[in-house]
Amino acid sequence: xxxxLISGILxxxxxxxxxxxPQSLFKVCRPMEGHLMKCFGMARAELGIGALISVLGxxxxxxxxxxxxxxxxxxxxxTNIVALLIPTVLIGVCNTHAMHCRTTTLPALSVFSILxxxxxxxxxxYLYRATKKPEHNP
Amino acid sequence: MSKTALTTRxxxxxxxxxxxxxTACLVILVAILAFTLTGGSILIKSLKDGMVNLEKRxxxxxxxxxxGYEAGIEGALLRGEPSAFYFEAAIADRILHIxxxxxxxxxxxxxxxxxxxxxxxxQLIGFxxxxxxxxxxxxxxxxxxxxxxxxxxxGSSIIAQVGGTLKFFGQGYTVAGxxxxxxxxxxxxxxxxxxxxxxxxxxxxKIGYHFFTEGENAISSVMVKIERGAAADAVAKKIRxxxxxxxxxxxxxxxxxxxxxxxxxxVYIHTLSAGLWLLALIVLSVIFPVTINERKREYAVxxxxxxxxxxxxxxxxxxxxxxxLTGSIIGIFLSCLLLLPFSTYISxxxxxxxxxxxxxxxxxxxxxxxxxxxxxxxxxxxYSAIRIGRAEPYITLREGE
Numbered sequence: 001x002x003x004x005l006i007s008g009i010l011x012x013x014x015x016x017x018x019x020x021x022p023q024s025l026f027k028v029c030r031p032m033e034g035h036l037m038k039c040f041g042m043a044r045a046e047l048g049i050g051a052l053i054s055v056l057g058x059x060x061x062x063x064x065x066x067x068x069x070x071x072x073x074x075x076x077x078x079t080n081i082v083a084l085l086i087p088t089v090l091i092g093v094c095n096t097h098a099m100h101c102r103t104t105t106l107p108a109l110s111v112f113s114i115l116x117x118x119x120x121x122x123x124x125x126y127l128y129r130a131t132k133k134p135e136h137n138p
Numbered sequence: 139m140s141k142t143a144l145t146t147r148x149x150x151x152x153x154x155x156x157x158x159x160x161t162a163c164l165v166i167l168v169a170i171l172a173f174t175l176t177g178g179s180i181l182i183k184s185l186k187d188g189m190v191n192l193e194k195r196x197x198x199x200x201x202x203x204x205x206g207y208e209a210g211i212e213g214a215l216l217r218g219e220p221s222a223f224y225f226e227a228a229i230a231d232r233i234l235h236i237x238x239x240x241x242x243x244x245x246x247x248x249x250x251x252x253x254x255x256x257x258x259x260x261q262l263i264g265f266x267x268x269x270x271x272x273x274x275x276x277x278x279x280x281x282x283x284x285x286x287x288x289x290x291x292x293g294s295s296i297i298a299q300v301g302g303t304l305k306f307f308g309q310g311y312t313v314a315g316x317x318x319x320x321x322x323x324x325x326x327x328x329x330x331x332x333x334x335x336x337x338x339x340x341x342x343x344k345i346g347y348h349f350f351t352e353g354e355n356a357i358s359s360v361m362v363k364i365e366r367g368a369a370a371d372a373v374a375k376k377i378r379x380x381x382x383x384x385x386x387x388x389x390x391x392x393x394x395x396x397x398x399x400x401x402x403x404x405v406y407i408h409t410l411s412a413g414l415w416l417l418a419l420i421v422l423s424v425i426f427p428v429t430i431n432e433r434k435r436e437y438a439v440x441x442x443x444x445x446x447x448x449x450x451x452x453x454x455x456x457x458x459x460x461x462x463l464t465g466s467i468i469g470i471f472l473s474c475l476l477l478l479p480f481s482t483y484i485s486x487x488x489x490x491x492x493x494x495x496x497x498x499x500x501x502x503x504x505x506x507x508x509x510x511x512x513x514x515x516x517x518x519x520x521y522s523a524i525r526i527g528r529a530e531p532y533i534t535l536r537e538g539e
Contacts, residue, residue, distance in 0.1 A: 097295040097326070103486060107479030114475060 003130075004061050004069070007123045011057030011076055014116040018083050018109060019050025026108040028101045029094060039101035042091040046109060049083045053116065070127045077120030084113035146449060149440075150456035157429075161461065164425065168465025169472070171418040172511035176473040178407040179503045180495070184481070185400050188321035188491030192216075192393060195322050197272030198361035199370050201387045202233060202377060208385040211359060212392060217489065218323035220249035220261040224356040229381055233360055236376050238368035243269040246335045247358035248342065250306055250328075260296060261327040262306065264335020272361050273329050280315045287333050289314040293325040304328070307341040321485065321493035360384075396490055415510070422458070422518035430454060430522045437526055447528070454523035455516055462515030466508050474504070 022028050022043035029037045053076060060072045087093055087109045093101040154161045196215065203211045204225040213219035227244060234242045246264035265273045267284050277285050285291050290311045292298045303310040311334070319325055330338070364373045374386045430437075437450050477484070478494070485492030495503065 095297040097482060098486065103480075103483040107483065110479045111475055118471075 003123070003126065004064070007069075007073070007119065008057050008061030010119050011060060011116065012054045013057075014080070014112050014119070015050045015052070015054030015057055017050070017112045018053060018116075019047050021050075021108055021112070022046055022101075022105050026100075026104045028105050029099060037094055037101075038091060039087075039093040039099075039105060042087050042093060042101075043105070045086050045091060046083060049079060049086065053079050053083065066127045066131045070124055070131075073120045073123040073127065077117055077124070080113045080116035080120060083116065084110060146452040146456050150453050150460060153433075153453070153457055154460060160425075160429070164422065164461045165465040165468065167418055167421060168462050168511055168514060169469035171414050171514065172466045172469025172507060173473045174414050174469075175411050175510055176470045176504060176507040177477055178411045179507055180473070180477050180500070181484075182404050182407055183495050183499065183503060184484075184492050185403065185488070185490055187493040187495060188485070189393070189397065189400055191320045191493055192322050192396070192491045193389075195272070195320050195324055196389045196393070197363075199364045199389055200362040200374050200377065201389065202229065202360040202362065202381065202384045203358070203387065205383055205385050208387055211387055214247070214261055215323050215392070216396070216491075218261070218326045220247075220259045222247050222249050223358055225358075225383060227355045227357045229384060230357065230360045232381060233362060233377055236373065236380060238364050238373035238376065239362055240365040240368075241269070241271055241363040243271060243361045244332070244357040245359045245361065246332055246339070246356070248335065248339055260293075261323065262335065262338065263327055263329050264332045264338075265329060266332050270361070271363060276317055277315070277329070280317060285314050285329070285331060287331055288312060288337075289330065289334070291329040292316050293327045293329075294319040295325040296328060306338055307345055307347065309338070309341050311338075319493065321491040400490060415514070418511075418514050419518060422514060426454075426458060426519040427522045430519075430526055434526070447526075450526050451523040454519050454526055458515035458519035459512075462512045465515075466511040469511060470504055470508055 017025075022039075028039035028043045031037070031040055056072055056076050056079065060069055060076070063069055063072065082090075087106050093099070093106050096102070201211055204223045207221070207223040210221040210223050214221045230242050230244045233239060243266055248262040248264075250260045250262055263273070267274050267277070273291075274284075277291050280291070288311055290298075290304060290313050292304070292313055292315075294317055296304075296316070298304050298313045298316065300313055300316055302313050304313055305311075306328075311330070317324065362373075362377070364370055370388050370390065374388050377384070378386045437453075440450060440453075441447075481492060481494045494500075
């Protein structure tokens with residue numbers, strides 16, 4: 001029960017920050033004179049990925065079976081890897097070093113994605129060990 | 139029921155799991171310590187390296203700029219604020235003949251245009267390769283030779299490919315090389331020969347860019363190296379008297395404010411780190427004896443079952459080591475996660491030169507801080523570990539009866 005709640009809440013939080021952070025807390029550059037920047041597209045992509053992470057976090061709280069939760073944690077780990085690759089490799093942010101998206105948005109998304117990956121891996125290990133024990137109450 | 143051997147490791151981990159809240163609190167305490175130690179060390183090293191680099195890159199002992207533009211050169215050198223100001227080129231020759239002056243070299247500044255979106259103006263700096271002692275050494279170090287006319291040497295933050303072309307004022311120039319990161323304003327500057335700079339200046343005027351000079355006999359600054367043993371203040375005073383149209387900036391004064399801020403910050407970080415380490419030591423020194431005391435019957439049972447004094451001591455030390463290890467890893471990981479990606483943001487907010495350490499230096503810092511934070515646990519439990527084995531099991535078990 002504790003693991004379901006804690007891990008679920010963590011992933012809902014990380015997903016929310018990844019999805020909404022570039023729109024609010026650590027905003028990307030706005031389109032200027034009809035010119036859409038890379039970071040704008042990146043933020044849109046992260047909106048979808050972050051929402052997916054949050055939904056998977058909810059499912060993690062709902063399902064009791066350890067193996068289902070291990071599969072969900074694996075999905076969360078991989079989704080967080082994609083969330084990390086989007087602003088760094090797949091799409092990227094503005095090139096100029098002092099732009100807000102490069103100094104703030106990119107590091108923030110990297111931090112939350114990495115935390116998501118670490119949490120997913122920890123959860124997988126915990127659940128794997130739990131499945132090995134003869135008696136276990138999720 | 140599954141069988142588990144009663145190894146020191148198994149017993150200590152089981153003991154920690156039995157008290158999850160207390161274990162979590164102790165781990166968090168060590169994590170905070172490790173976070174502060176590591177974060178503080180990385181911050182200090184980055185700021186100090188930035189400072190050393192700034193002092194190295196300034197190169198000149200004294201700089202002469204047009205009257206009223208002292209703030210301009212300070213902004214250009216320290217904060218990367220592009221500037222363009224001019225005075226007569228003949229001033230360089232007059233300064234060279236002043237007592238105490240060893241070398242002089244002129245520079246010519248232009249600022250690029252900035253587009254409405256996504257780009258920032260950069261500082262364009264023309265220098266004289268034959269006389270320069272500030273930029274020329276880096277150019278030679280990077281290119282193995284001199285930069286040619288029509289070529290550019292760009293700072294590390296300029297987005298350009300070596301061998302590619304950069305356009306300024308409608309004309310393309312070949313990028314001959316890119317300098318390493320210096321954590322100074324030079325990272326956002328573009329360097330070229332004086333001839334290239336003057337050509338660029340003419341191109342700028344052709345497209346309607348206005349300057350406070352015709353450009354032919356103008357320079358922006360004179361870099362001055364003084365003779366060994368000469369006092370910078372005294373030489374600066376002579377230059378000032380002989381050249382009233384110039385503002386004279388002494389390099390060490392330029393950075394003295396930054397050095398003072400840096401020293402204050404370093405003292406603050408060291409004090410905070412030492413205080414936290416002491417706090418962790420005190421708290422753990424109190425907690426471990428208390429937890430061991432409340433479990434002395436348990437240890438007496440283990441002794442009765444055949445555990446040696448050494449094993450009991452091992453269990454106690456193992457528990458404290460696990461707490462220290464977990465806390466240290468978490469603290470160091472979080473510290474790196476916050477400081478390394480946000481290094482540019484930190485340098486902008488601190489308004490100080492900030493140069494992240496190389497990978498090998500970083501690993502060394504992490505290693506040392508890991509040892510310092512890990513040591514807290516075993517150190518504080520050592521005495522309790524020795525004491526636990528000395529108690530007589532029978533007396534301990536019958537205590538209070």
